[in-house]
Amino acid sequence: GEDVEQSLFLSVREGDSxxxxxxYTDSSSTYLYWYKQEPGAGLQLLTYIFSNMDMKQDQRxxxxxxxxxxxxxxxxxxxxxxxxxxxxCAVGNYQLIWGAGTxxxxxx
Amino acid sequence: xxVVSQHxxxxxxxxxxxxKIECRSLDFQATTMFWYRQFPKQSLMLxxxxxxxxxxxxxxxxxxxxxxxxxxxxxxxxxxVTSAHPEDSSFYICSAKPGGSGNQPQHFGDxxxxxxx
Numbered sequence: 124g125e126d127v128e129q130s131l132f133l134s135v136r137e138g139d140s141x142x143x144x145x146x147y148t149d150s151s152s153t154y155l156y157w158y159k160q161e162p163g164a165g166l167q168l169l170t171y172i173f174s175n176m177d178m179k180q181d182q183r184x185x186x187x188x189x190x191x192x193x194x195x196x197x198x199x200x201x202x203x204x205x206x207x208x209x210x211x212c213a214v215g216n217y218q219l220i221w222g223a224g225t226x227x228x229x230x231x
Numbered sequence: 232x233x234v235v236s237q238h239x240x241x242x243x244x245x246x247x248x249x250x251k252i253e254c255r256s257l258d259f260q261a262t263t264m265f266w267y268r269q270f271p272k273q274s275l276m277l278x279x280x281x282x283x284x285x286x287x288x289x290x291x292x293x294x295x296x297x298x299x300x301x302x303x304x305x306x307x308x309x310x311x312v313t314s315a316h317p318e319d320s321s322f323y324i325c326s327a328k329p330g331g332s333g334n335q336p337q338h339f340g341d342x343x344x345x346x347x348x
Contacts, residue, residue, distance in 0.1 A: 156336055165237070165324055165341035166275075211274065218265075219337065223274045 125149040129212055129222035136230045141199040143225045145212030148193065152214040155188060157197045160224070161208045169197070169210075204229050233259050235327045237340025245348055246317060252310045252343045254325030260305040261327035265337060266298070269322040281308045305330070315347045 127147045135141045147155075156171040172179045172186045172195075179186045185198040195214070199206055207229050212222040234257040242250050254264055262283050267275040279300050281287045287300035297319075299311040308327075312319055322344050326337040 154336065158339070163344075166326075166339035168336055168338060171336050217263075218277065218280065221274045 125220050127212055127214055127220050127222040129210075129225045131223065132226050132228065134228040134230060135202050137202060137204060139202055141197075141202045141206065141227055143197045143199075143210050143212075143227065145195040145197075145222055146193055147195065147212070147214045147220070149214060149220060150190075150193060151216065152220075153216045154214070155186075155195050156213045156219070157184075157186065157195075158211040158213060159208045160211065166211070199227075202227075202229060204231075233327075233329060233335075233338040235261075235325065235338045235340040237325050237343055239343060240341060241344045241346075243346045243348065244315065247314055248347075250312045250315055250345060252312075252323055252325070252345075254308045254310070254327065254340050256306045256327040256329075256338075259327075259329045261308075262305065262330035263328040264302060264308040265326045265328070266300060266308075266310050267324045267326070269324060269342075275324065278310075312345065315345070317347045320345055320347045 125148050129145050153174050157169045158166045159169050160166050183200045187196045209224040209226050211224045213219040236255045238253050264281045266278045269275050278293045279287045279289045281300050281302040283302045289295045302308040324342040326339045328337050329335040
C-alpha cells in the first residue's frame with residue numbers, strides 16, 4: 124500500500140531553522156498537509172500545499188514540494204520553544220495517508 | 232477558520248460501559264467526517280469515514296458493531312464505543328471535511344482521551 128515516511132526526531136537550537144522532511148509514494152496525491160500535535164492535544168492544521176505548487180510560505184513556515192522525488196519538507200524559521208511538538212505529514216485526495224510524525228526538540 | 236469541536240475531552244469509566252463521543256463542525260457544513268484512533272507515540276489510525284445520511288465506511292479490522300458511528304446532520308457525527316474494555320483505552324480524534332466545490336483540508340477536533348478501568 125501507499126506509504127509516508129518521516130524521521131522520528133529532530134533536534135535544533137532555539138533560534139535556528141528546523142527542516143522536517145517527508146517522503147511519500149502516492150504520486151496521485153493532490154493535497155499534502157502538515158499538522159502539529161502538542162503533548163496531550165489534538166491536531167492543528169499548520170499548512171497545506173497543492174500538488175501543482177513547488178513552494179508555499181506563510182510567516183515562519185515554508186513548505187517545499189519536489190514532486191519528482193516525492194519529497195515534502197516543512198521549514199520553520201527562528202524556531203522557538205513553543206514550536207516543540209510532533210509534526211505529521213499527510214498526503215492524499217480524500218482519505219489521507221499519514222506519516223508517523225517527527226518530534227521536534229528545541230535545545231536552549 | 233474552520234472549527235471542529237469534540238466532546239468530551241476525557242472520559243474515565245468502568246469496563247462494560249458504552250461511551251459516546253461527539254464531533255461537531257461549528258462554522259461549516261461537513262459532508263464527511265473521519266474518526267481516528269491514536270495509540271501512544273504512534274500516528275493516527277483511520278477507523279472509519281462517515282458521510283452524512285449514509286452508513287459509515289469502516290477500515291479493515293475495525294469492528295462496526297463495537298464502534299457505532301452516526302452522522303445524522305451536516306454538523307454532527309457521533310462515535311459510540313459499546314461495552315468498552317481496557318483495550319479500547321486510547322485517544323480518539325475526529326476530523327471534518329468541509330463540503331462544497333473544490334477539495335478542502337480536514338480540520339480536527341481536540342481529541343477524546345478514553346480510559347477504561
